[in-house]
Amino acid sequence: MAADSPTWNLAPLYQGADDPALEADLEQLRKAARTLRRDFRGRIASDNLSADVFAAALRNYEQMQRIGLKPYLYAQLLFSADSRPDAHKALFARVRELWSSVSEEVLFFELEMLRIDEERFAALLKDPGVAAYSHYLHQMRAHAPYTLSEEVEKALKRKDLTGKEAFVQLFEELTSSLTYTFTLPGEEQAREVTGEELLALLHHPDGKVREEAFAAFLDKHADNQLVLSSCFNNLFLDHAREVELRKYPDIMTPTHLSSEAEPAMVERMMEVTEANYGLAQEYFRLKQQLLGLDTMKNTDIYAPLDTENRSLAFSDARTLVLDAFAGFAPELAQAAAAFFDEQRIDVAPRPGKTGGAYCMGMMPGFAPYVLLNYTGNLRDVATLAHELGHGVHFALSQEQNLFHYQASLPFAETASVFGEMLLTRHLLNRETDPQVKIGLLCAKLEDIIATTFRQTVLTRFEIAAHRRRAEGLLSPEDYCALWWQENAKLFGDAVTMIEPYRWGWSYISHFIHARFYCFSYVFGELLVLALYQKYLEEGQAFVPKYLELLRQGGSRSPQELLAPLGIDLADPDFWQKGYDFVGGLLKELKTLVAAR
Numbered sequence: 001m002a003a004d005s006p007t008w009n010l011a012p013l014y015q016g017a018d019d020p021a022l023e024a025d026l027e028q029l030r031k032a033a034r035t036l037r038r039d040f041r042g043r044i045a046s047d048n049l050s051a052d053v054f055a056a057a058l059r060n061y062e063q064m065q066r067i068g069l070k071p072y073l074y075a076q077l078l079f080s081a082d083s084r085p086d087a088h089k090a091l092f093a094r095v096r097e098l099w100s101s102v103s104e105e106v107l108f109f110e111l112e113m114l115r116i117d118e119e120r121f122a123a124l125l126k127d128p129g130v131a132a133y134s135h136y137l138h139q140m141r142a143h144a145p146y147t148l149s150e151e152v153e154k155a156l157k158r159k160d161l162t163g164k165e166a167f168v169q170l171f172e173e174l175t176s177s178l179t180y181t182f183t184l185p186g187e188e189q190a191r192e193v194t195g196e197e198l199l200a201l202l203h204h205p206d207g208k209v210r211e212e213a214f215a216a217f218l219d220k221h222a223d224n225q226l227v228l229s230s231c232f233n234n235l236f237l238d239h240a241r242e243v244e245l246r247k248y249p250d251i252m253t254p255t256h257l258s259s260e261a262e263p264a265m266v267e268r269m270m271e272v273t274e275a276n277y278g279l280a281q282e283y284f285r286l287k288q289q290l291l292g293l294d295t296m297k298n299t300d301i302y303a304p305l306d307t308e309n310r311s312l313a314f315s316d317a318r319t320l321v322l323d324a325f326a327g328f329a330p331e332l333a334q335a336a337a338a339f340f341d342e343q344r345i346d347v348a349p350r351p352g353k354t355g356g357a358y359c360m361g362m363m364p365g366f367a368p369y370v371l372l373n374y375t376g377n378l379r380d381v382a383t384l385a386h387e388l389g390h391g392v393h394f395a396l397s398q399e400q401n402l403f404h405y406q407a408s409l410p411f412a413e414t415a416s417v418f419g420e421m422l423l424t425r426h427l428l429n430r431e432t433d434p435q436v437k438i439g440l441l442c443a444k445l446e447d448i449i450a451t452t453f454r455q456t457v458l459t460r461f462e463i464a465a466h467r468r469r470a471e472g473l474l475s476p477e478d479y480c481a482l483w484w485q486e487n488a489k490l491f492g493d494a495v496t497m498i499e500p501y502r503w504g505w506s507y508i509s510h511f512i513h514a515r516f517y518c519f520s521y522v523f524g525e526l527l528v529l530a531l532y533q534k535y536l537e538e539g540q541a542f543v544p545k546y547l548e549l550l551r552q553g554g555s556r557s558p559q560e561l562l563a564p565l566g567i568d569l570a571d572p573d574f575w576q577k578g579y580d581f582v583g584g585l586l587k588e589l590k591t592l593v594a595a596r
Helices: 020-040 051-081 086-105 107-114 118-124 134-141 150-162 164-177 195-203 207-223 225-246 253-259 263-275 277-291 314-328 330-341 378-396 414-430 434-451 453-471 476-491 499-507 519-551 558-565 574-594
Strands: 180-182 191-193 358-360 369-371
Touching: 020 051, 020 086, 020 107, 051 086, 051 118, 051 358, 051 369, 086 107, 086 150, 086 164, 107 134, 107 150, 150 164, 164 225, 180 195, 180 207, 195 207, 195 378, 207 225, 207 499, 225 453, 225 476, 225 499, 253 263, 263 277, 263 453, 263 519, 263 574, 277 434, 277 453, 277 476, 277 574, 314 330, 314 378, 314 414, 330 378, 358 378, 369 378, 378 414, 378 434, 378 519, 414 434, 414 519, 434 453, 434 519, 434 574, 453 476, 453 519, 476 499, 519 558, 519 574
Parallel strands: none
Antiparallel strands: 180 191, 358 369
16 A cells, blocks of 8 residues: 555635534525525516526525535535544534425425426526526426425425435445454454455455455445345335335436436447447456466456556556646646645545545535545556546536536546546557556456446346335345346356355445436446547547536536537447447457467
8 A cells, every 4th residue: 555645635625523614604504595585485486587586596596505515515525534433423414404404495496496387487598697507497397297396395305314315324334334354465364454455455466365355345244234235225115105206207217317318328328238248258258368267256357467466656646647637638637636736635545434436526616525545556546547537527617607517427427437548548558568558458448347337237236126126125135136137147157256246236335325326337438438539530639629528517418518529329329339449449458468
């Protein structure tokens, strides 16, 4: 583990959980909510609503949310960095509860906006002050057929705090508190380690170490199956009841509406992905050959080749990623470098810290933060490029208003995956050793497999589990069986799954935090392959168009955002073109292997 791993500095937000400025902001949030309700309740749905009043109401609503988001996001960052202190837990609980209360108080605002008739709405949009929120308003009104009365909506929000949000919190607190007793390679005695340290051993050269580490990680989750399956069961049932209550035509309808993704497009994308599972299996067999294994287990997929068996100091990882970004556009590298210069990145794994990695986008006017669990392998470098890709996206969209700041779900992973692609090509271009290039191509293909094929497996599992849960309670073994079934489709006879992998579903936080989010990784990867091909064809002429795409944030629909780049999502062959590119990478790898 690198000794030069920085931690983030949250002082630009608040000085601590007991900062008086935080208390002042929470009080200001209460006042802003009361003022919004006093000034605008009953006026938004009125036949006399003027464009000036509507624009003023939208600005006030945005400002109220900005006031509340600062302490809310700070509490999340504090809790993610260390969930153990009672002060961190208490603050996170308090801001969540206040946010829930405020949301109830201002619920009228969006409900009244949904009741504006189409003719009046079209007239209001002609005003520049209202037009500034155009895309947000159109997106919100798409949910109108499924919106209930104010009284029912308030009741739902109130019960969420002690219902689904409580189970999300329970899952987070449990999984971040888990510790494991394990004898790390090179050490003589077992000691307490984090889950991230165990998962990092999937990249260890010794197959026995890989399998034992992953088994220890999964067995601990199996030991907690009662709580984990209860979280899944209650959250999935909650969604089923909401689908029924709102009369959504399908369990994925809310996600499709929010992400502006046509259901047929998403299904087509996953079907094409499944039809190309053979590419992944072909790669697994080649990797088995390269490793000289009689049996290829799922713990061997990320096994290093001889050339990969090295640890990179975090300072070296930083240089590699920034150089890769700079080779594409200096502006990209400058935005990424600011995370280090301004101490907005937290790197090392430690007890109590949230596992995995993420970029907290914050909001316009407040710079984003990145959390990692860096252990020094090459894939951790790719994760750094991935999260800084997110960070650059947020940095470039800072000029958008709050409601247009976040990219829609299909674009959520575009900049992150593009960042990984830039890193891979940077590494390949600087290498002359064919053996090193083999290792780099293997790493990239494994990333693509994880981002497309595996995420489709996760989405299919999630859909199947939701549908089964709507019919009745699922036992932990039921979840295990569904998980095994979907993974078997990907692995075929090319990979043997270790028995503890039945519990692989139990630690996937996206199932808990962001329902049906995983398909966006598939979309993002395939879109990036198309964008990168455009870059190869157009060279520097492509760069300003790509940067403008990022600057737009979520201010327009996916189709509108991609039109200037010459990409048509309605093209029936669009998704297959991405897998043709993957096939090309696999062919390139085979050529290098054959020439050894």
